[in-house]
Amino acid sequence: xxxxxxxxxxxxxxxxxxxxxxxxxxxxxxxxxxxxxxxxxxxxxxxxxxxxxxxxxxxxxxxxxxxxxxxxxxxxxxxxxxxxxxxxxxxxxxxxxxxxxxxxxxxxxxxxxxxxxxxxxxxxxxxxxxxxxxxxxxxxxxxxxxxxxxxxxxxxxxxxxxxxxxxxxxxxxxxxxxxxxxxxxxxxxxxxxxxxxxxxxxxxxxxxxxxxxxxxxxxxxxxxxxxxxxxxxxxxxxxxxxxxxxxxxxxxxxxxxxxxxxxxxxxxxxxxxxxxxxxxxxxxxxxxxxxxxxxxxxxxxxxxxxxxxxxxxxxxxxxxxxxxxxxxxxxxxxxxxxxxxxxxxxxxxxxxxxxxxxxxxxxxxxxxxxxxxxxxxxxxxxxxxxxxxxxxxxxxxxxx
Amino acid sequence: xxxxxxxxxxxxxxxxxxxxxxxxxxxxxxxxxxxxxxxxxxxxxxxxxxxxxxxxxxxxxxxxxxxxxxxxxxxxxxxxxxxxxxxxxxxxxxxxxxxxxxxxxxxxxxxxxxxxxxxxxxxxxxxxxxxxxxxxxxxxxxxxxxxxxxxxxxxxxxxxxxxxxxxxxxxxxxxxxxxxxxxxxxxxxxxxxxxxxxxxxxxxxxxxxxxxxxxxxxxxxxxxxxxxxxxxxxxxxxxxxxxxxxxxxxxxxxxxxxxxxxx
Numbered sequence: 001x002x003x004x005x006x007x008x009x010x011x012x013x014x015x016x017x018x019x020x021x022x023x024x025x026x027x028x029x030x031x032x033x034x035x036x037x038x039x040x041x042x043x044x045x046x047x048x049x050x051x052x053x054x055x056x057x058x059x060x061x062x063x064x065x066x067x068x069x070x071x072x073x074x075x076x077x078x079x080x081x082x083x084x085x086x087x088x089x090x091x092x093x094x095x096x097x098x099x100x101x102x103x104x105x106x107x108x109x110x111x112x113x114x115x116x117x118x119x120x121x122x123x124x125x126x127x128x129x130x131x132x133x134x135x136x137x138x139x140x141x142x143x144x145x146x147x148x149x150x151x152x153x154x155x156x157x158x159x160x161x162x163x164x165x166x167x168x169x170x171x172x173x174x175x176x177x178x179x180x181x182x183x184x185x186x187x188x189x190x191x192x193x194x195x196x197x198x199x200x201x202x203x204x205x206x207x208x209x210x211x212x213x214x215x216x217x218x219x220x221x222x223x224x225x226x227x228x229x230x231x232x233x234x235x236x237x238x239x240x241x242x243x244x245x246x247x248x249x250x251x252x253x254x255x256x257x258x259x260x261x262x263x264x265x266x267x268x269x270x271x272x273x274x275x276x277x278x279x280x281x282x283x284x285x286x287x288x289x290x291x292x293x294x295x296x297x298x299x300x301x302x303x304x305x306x307x308x309x310x311x312x313x314x315x316x317x318x319x320x321x322x323x324x325x326x327x328x329x330x331x332x333x334x335x336x337x338x339x340x341x342x343x344x345x346x347x348x349x350x351x352x353x354x355x356x357x358x359x360x361x362x363x364x365x366x367x368x369x370x371x372x373x374x375x376x377x378x379x380x381x382x383x384x385x386x387x388x389x390x391x392x393x394x395x396x397x398x399x400x
Numbered sequence: 401x402x403x404x405x406x407x408x409x410x411x412x413x414x415x416x417x418x419x420x421x422x423x424x425x426x427x428x429x430x431x432x433x434x435x436x437x438x439x440x441x442x443x444x445x446x447x448x449x450x451x452x453x454x455x456x457x458x459x460x461x462x463x464x465x466x467x468x469x470x471x472x473x474x475x476x477x478x479x480x481x482x483x484x485x486x487x488x489x490x491x492x493x494x495x496x497x498x499x500x501x502x503x504x505x506x507x508x509x510x511x512x513x514x515x516x517x518x519x520x521x522x523x524x525x526x527x528x529x530x531x532x533x534x535x536x537x538x539x540x541x542x543x544x545x546x547x548x549x550x551x552x553x554x555x556x557x558x559x560x561x562x563x564x565x566x567x568x569x570x571x572x573x574x575x576x577x578x579x580x581x582x583x584x585x586x587x588x589x590x591x592x593x594x595x596x597x598x599x600x601x602x603x604x605x606x607x608x609x610x611x612x613x614x615x616x617x618x619x620x621x622x623x624x625x626x627x628x629x630x631x632x633x634x635x636x637x638x639x640x641x642x643x644x645x646x647x648x649x650x651x652x653x654x655x656x657x658x659x660x661x662x663x
Contacts, residue, residue, distance in 0.1 A: 002620050003491065024416070027464070027491070038464040043492035043620045063621070079576040119557075145540060169562045173543040178536035179496065185624030186495055188526040206633065208416045208523055213633045221624035231661050258540040262557070263568035278662065302662050313505065335662060358656065369641055376653050377643035386650045391663050394654075 002060040004047060011035060015052045019152070022050050024206060030038055047283055061221055063170050068161070068199055071222035074100050075160035078111040078123060079170055085119055087235065088166035093126045094236030096164055099195040108132060108160060112150050113142035124241035131243060132158070134153045136250040141264075142170060145257040148177045153253050155182065155213060159365065161199045167227035185218030186225040191232055201226060261349045271305075271321040278304035279333045281324055281351075284311050285340015285361060287378055292317060307331065309347050324350040340380050343368025360384070401455040403445045403514045404506055406533070407438040407474060409467040410523045431454030434470040437518030437579075439586035441476075444480045444579050445516050446587070449550055456480045458509050462490060462501050468602050475597045483509065487606035492620030494526075499532035500617050504610040506537065514556065515576040519544055527578070535575035540658065541576040542569050546583055 016035050018029045023082075027041035047056040074096040079086040087109065089109070106129040111119055114137050123131045134150045146292045155163070155178070161171035165175045169191050172276040180187035192204035201224045203216045218224040221385060273279060280299040286292055299306045308318045310325060324331055326346040339360050341347065348371055360383050369375040442459065449455040462469045462485040471482035485505045493501060505584035506512055515534070520527035527543070534541035547559035549568065557570045561580055561599035572579075607613050616622060642652045657663045 003488070013565065015555060025467075029464075037488065037491070039462075039488050039491045039619075041466045041491035042627075055510040064504070112601070148535075162552050169544055169560075173529050173531055173541070176495070176499075176531035177535045177541070178413045179528070180499060180532035183496060186528055186532075187493075187625060188528050202628070207525065207630075208411075210633060211416045212630050214630050215628045216625050217628055220626050234661065258572040259542070260570040261567060262570055263566070265559075267564055302657075305557075326473060335660065345435055347429055356660070360653070364641065364643060370639075372641075373639055374652075374656055375639075375641035376649050377641065378646060382646050383650055383653065390650060391657075400608070 002043060004041060004043055004045070005057045005059050006035060006037065007055055007057055010052070010054045012052070015055055019047055019051050020181065022046050023253045032336055035043070043367040061288075066220055066222060068222060071159045071161040072199070073106040073108050073129075073158065073160045075108040075110055075154075075158070075163045075223075076128075077163060077165045077171070077174070078109050079166050079168060080111065080113065080116070080117070080119055085122060086166055086168065086230075088168060088228070088230040089123075090126055090170075090235045091233040092164040092166060093123070093128055095193055095228070096162075096235045099193060099201070099237060102195050103197065103199050105161065105199070106130065108158065110134070110151065110154055112139055112147050121241075124243050124245065125238045126236050127239045127242070131245045133245055133247045134250055135247060136255060138255045139250070141261055142346055143257050143259060143261065144174060144177060145259060146255045147174065148181065149254050150250060152181055153248075153250075155223060162195075162201050162224045162226070164193075165225065165227045167229040171227050176225050182221075182223065184223060184225060185216075186227070187216045187218075188227050189377050190226045190228050193226060195229070200224070219342070225286055249316070271291070271319055273305045273307045273322055273324065273331055274329050276305035276307075276331065278302050278335045278337075279307050279324075279331055279354075280304045280314055280337045280339065281307040281309070281341060282318075282339050283309045283341030283347075285342070286312070287340070287380075289317070291340075291380055291384070294380075294388065296382060298337070298387055301388070302335075302337075304335075309341055309344070312390050326350065338368055338372070339384070341368050342366045401448070401452045401513045402458070402511050403448060403455060403516065404460055404511075404512050405438070405441045405445045405474065405479065406472055406502055406515065406517045406530070407442065407459055407461050408435045408518075408521050409433070409463050409470045410435045410462065410521055411593055430633035432466060432469070434473055435514050435518055435521045435523075435579055436471075437520055437522070439517045439518075440579050440581050440583050441518045442474050442477050442479065443578075443584045443586040444545075444548065445514075447584055448514070448548065451551060452553070458483060458512075460485065460502065460505050462493075462498065462505070462510070465604075471602050472597070473596075475600065476591070476594045477587055478590075478593065482600075482602045484602055484604045485606075486550040486604050487618075489615050490608045490619045492623060493618065494625045495526055495528045496531055496624055497618055497620075497622035499529050499536055499608075500612075500622055500648070501610075502529065503533045503536040504612055505605065506533065508605060508609060513553070513573045514551075515539065515574075517576065517578045519578045519580055522611050530576060530578040537574075537576070539574050539576045540571050541578075542571055542582050543578045545577045548579040548583070605637070 076092045078089045109123040109128045112134040165171045187203040194202040336354040359375040460480040517530035544561040547560040551556040
């Protein structure tokens with residue numbers, strides 16, 4: 001049993017309010033002059049550490065410790081479809097290799113599907129020690145029940161210490177199913193991962209809408225599951241393959257399912273700048289249609305949506321759905337690039353939820369510079385063409 | 401048909417900071433509300449109730465006694481029954497222990513054909529409790545459902561929302577779904593309906609009422625994950641203006657995009 005105990009003999013009346021203020025979860029209740037702790041308590045121990053000394057106490061009876069040495073290796077669940085392997089899987093392999101080095105563990109990639117030999121060979125070139133290939137015609141498309149049965153078979157046989165899964169729509173459905181089946185810990189949307197000598201993953205994730213970061217461990221359960229969003233970690237270098245492919249024909253695994261896949265509908269890319277993760281936005285400084293094409297080219301390379309300020313709607317260069325600002329849309333991208341935008345208050349009202357803002361402008365004193373994380377002072381006519389040239393020369397275009 | 405909706409009480413504002421000196425969480429206000437995504441789950445259940453005669457909708461929540469407020473809201477919106485899982489032994493629950501308690505609460509209701517959850521909460525943000533409940537109950541599940549296409553006593557046909565595609569699934573009942581926001585527009589609680597529930601007592605159940613009441617599976621004891629520490633995120637308030645030769649500014653811009661992995 002672990003819980004917070006109130007030592008009533010030490011509790012004074014003036015402590016009550018103090019404790020109630022300290023508790024981040026409002027778990028203290030004060031009724032009929034009696035202080036109690038309700039089920040909102042997360043046993044965060046704030047009241048023990050920050051409260052009046054000795055009033056709150058943490059009680060714990062040690063649990064039976066598991067034998068962590070029976071679980072070894074870091075596994076990456078490889079997400080893929082007709083289009084190929086999802087790039088988040090490569091990023092996770094890169095991180096797994098880094099973590100495995102610290103603890104002298106092996107790195108495994110697990111891929112489930114029908115026609116996947118080629119993909120398995122690609123995975124080897126990213127430096128994994130073993131690629132586990134589970135092949136069956138019934139596994140041609142992702143079906144959560146079948147895939148979960150296959151992956152469970154892998155976990156039971158290989159016993160990996162940690163499993164990394166991309167925090168995609170698919171991964172966020174799949175990972176919890178696996179974690180619940182093995183009654184183990186799962187940490188969603190990790191933004192940082194580290195590892196302790198005893199192979200415990202240190203998982204850092206945002207909470208409360210990103211206002212707080214929490215560092216989380218799964219100290220007495222294996223496997224440890226973590227999901228990580230795309231583009232959090234770096235894609236590793238391609239290396240000379242040193243690993244091996246281990247095939248499994250899925251015999252003995254239950255491939256029945258209560259879910260039927262009826263249709264797969266590719267999304268039409270409608271105009272919606274409000275949900276865009278990356279936006280290239282154009283202002284009056286664009287001046288010519290030629291420059292507009294440059295902005296479009298940059299948007300294509302970055303996988304960004306194009307947006308604009310009000311004057312460019314008025315001169316008919318843009319669809320009205322692309323306007324940012326008070327009379328347009330409010331956006332919240334991870335990256336906003338402003339090209340030739342002065343920064344009227346109406347425009348700035350529409351961009352204040354952007355995570356990172358880069359602005360290119362000739363005028364150093366433009367108000368847009370005050371809200372930009374990075375201001376680039378220069379002429380669009382020169383900066384953008386040279387940037388495009390450099391990107392092409394370095395061949396670093398993201399292939400998504 | 402018997403439908404259950406899982407709802408959660410969350411802080412009205414996620415605007416919290418960590419005091420840099422004491423390490424204590426500072427919250428602006430202590431008001432609570434129903435997790436906004438759960439409103440869509442409630443609405444979905446009520447829409448299905450309207451499609452299938454003799455359907456009963458249960459709202460269930462885990463939390464302290466204050467969580468009755470959001471259960472009342474669910475009743476006022478149109479749910480038929482409300483149940484609160486409340487016990488100090490549920491305290492400190494992570495995703496697994498929360499799912500364990502809720503799945504047992506759902507078994508306590510019994511005979512459910514469909515369980516509906518919001519796609520995630522705004523305080524935990526994990527989107528993992530729904531699928532874990534499904535697995536613990538051995539129900540098939542679908543996440544990010546953005547449309548109910550058809551439903552009968554045996555099968556539910558839905559559209560699910562992925563990054564680049566939609567997938568149409570037919571799922572055998574009983575099953576669990578998590579729904580996207582905007583699947584339907586949630587109705588407002590009806591004051592008139594509230595009057596009907598004036599004398600209604602929300603049933604409060606604790607660990608001893610659950611089919612599996614092994615206390616090691618609940619709360620902090622049943623939680624495989626532990627929070628080691630909490631801290632403030634690195635704020636990205638650094639502002640920089642770069643001028644100079646065209647080569648220099650282009651290099652800066654290029655490197656910035658590269659470091660941030662956009663190219």
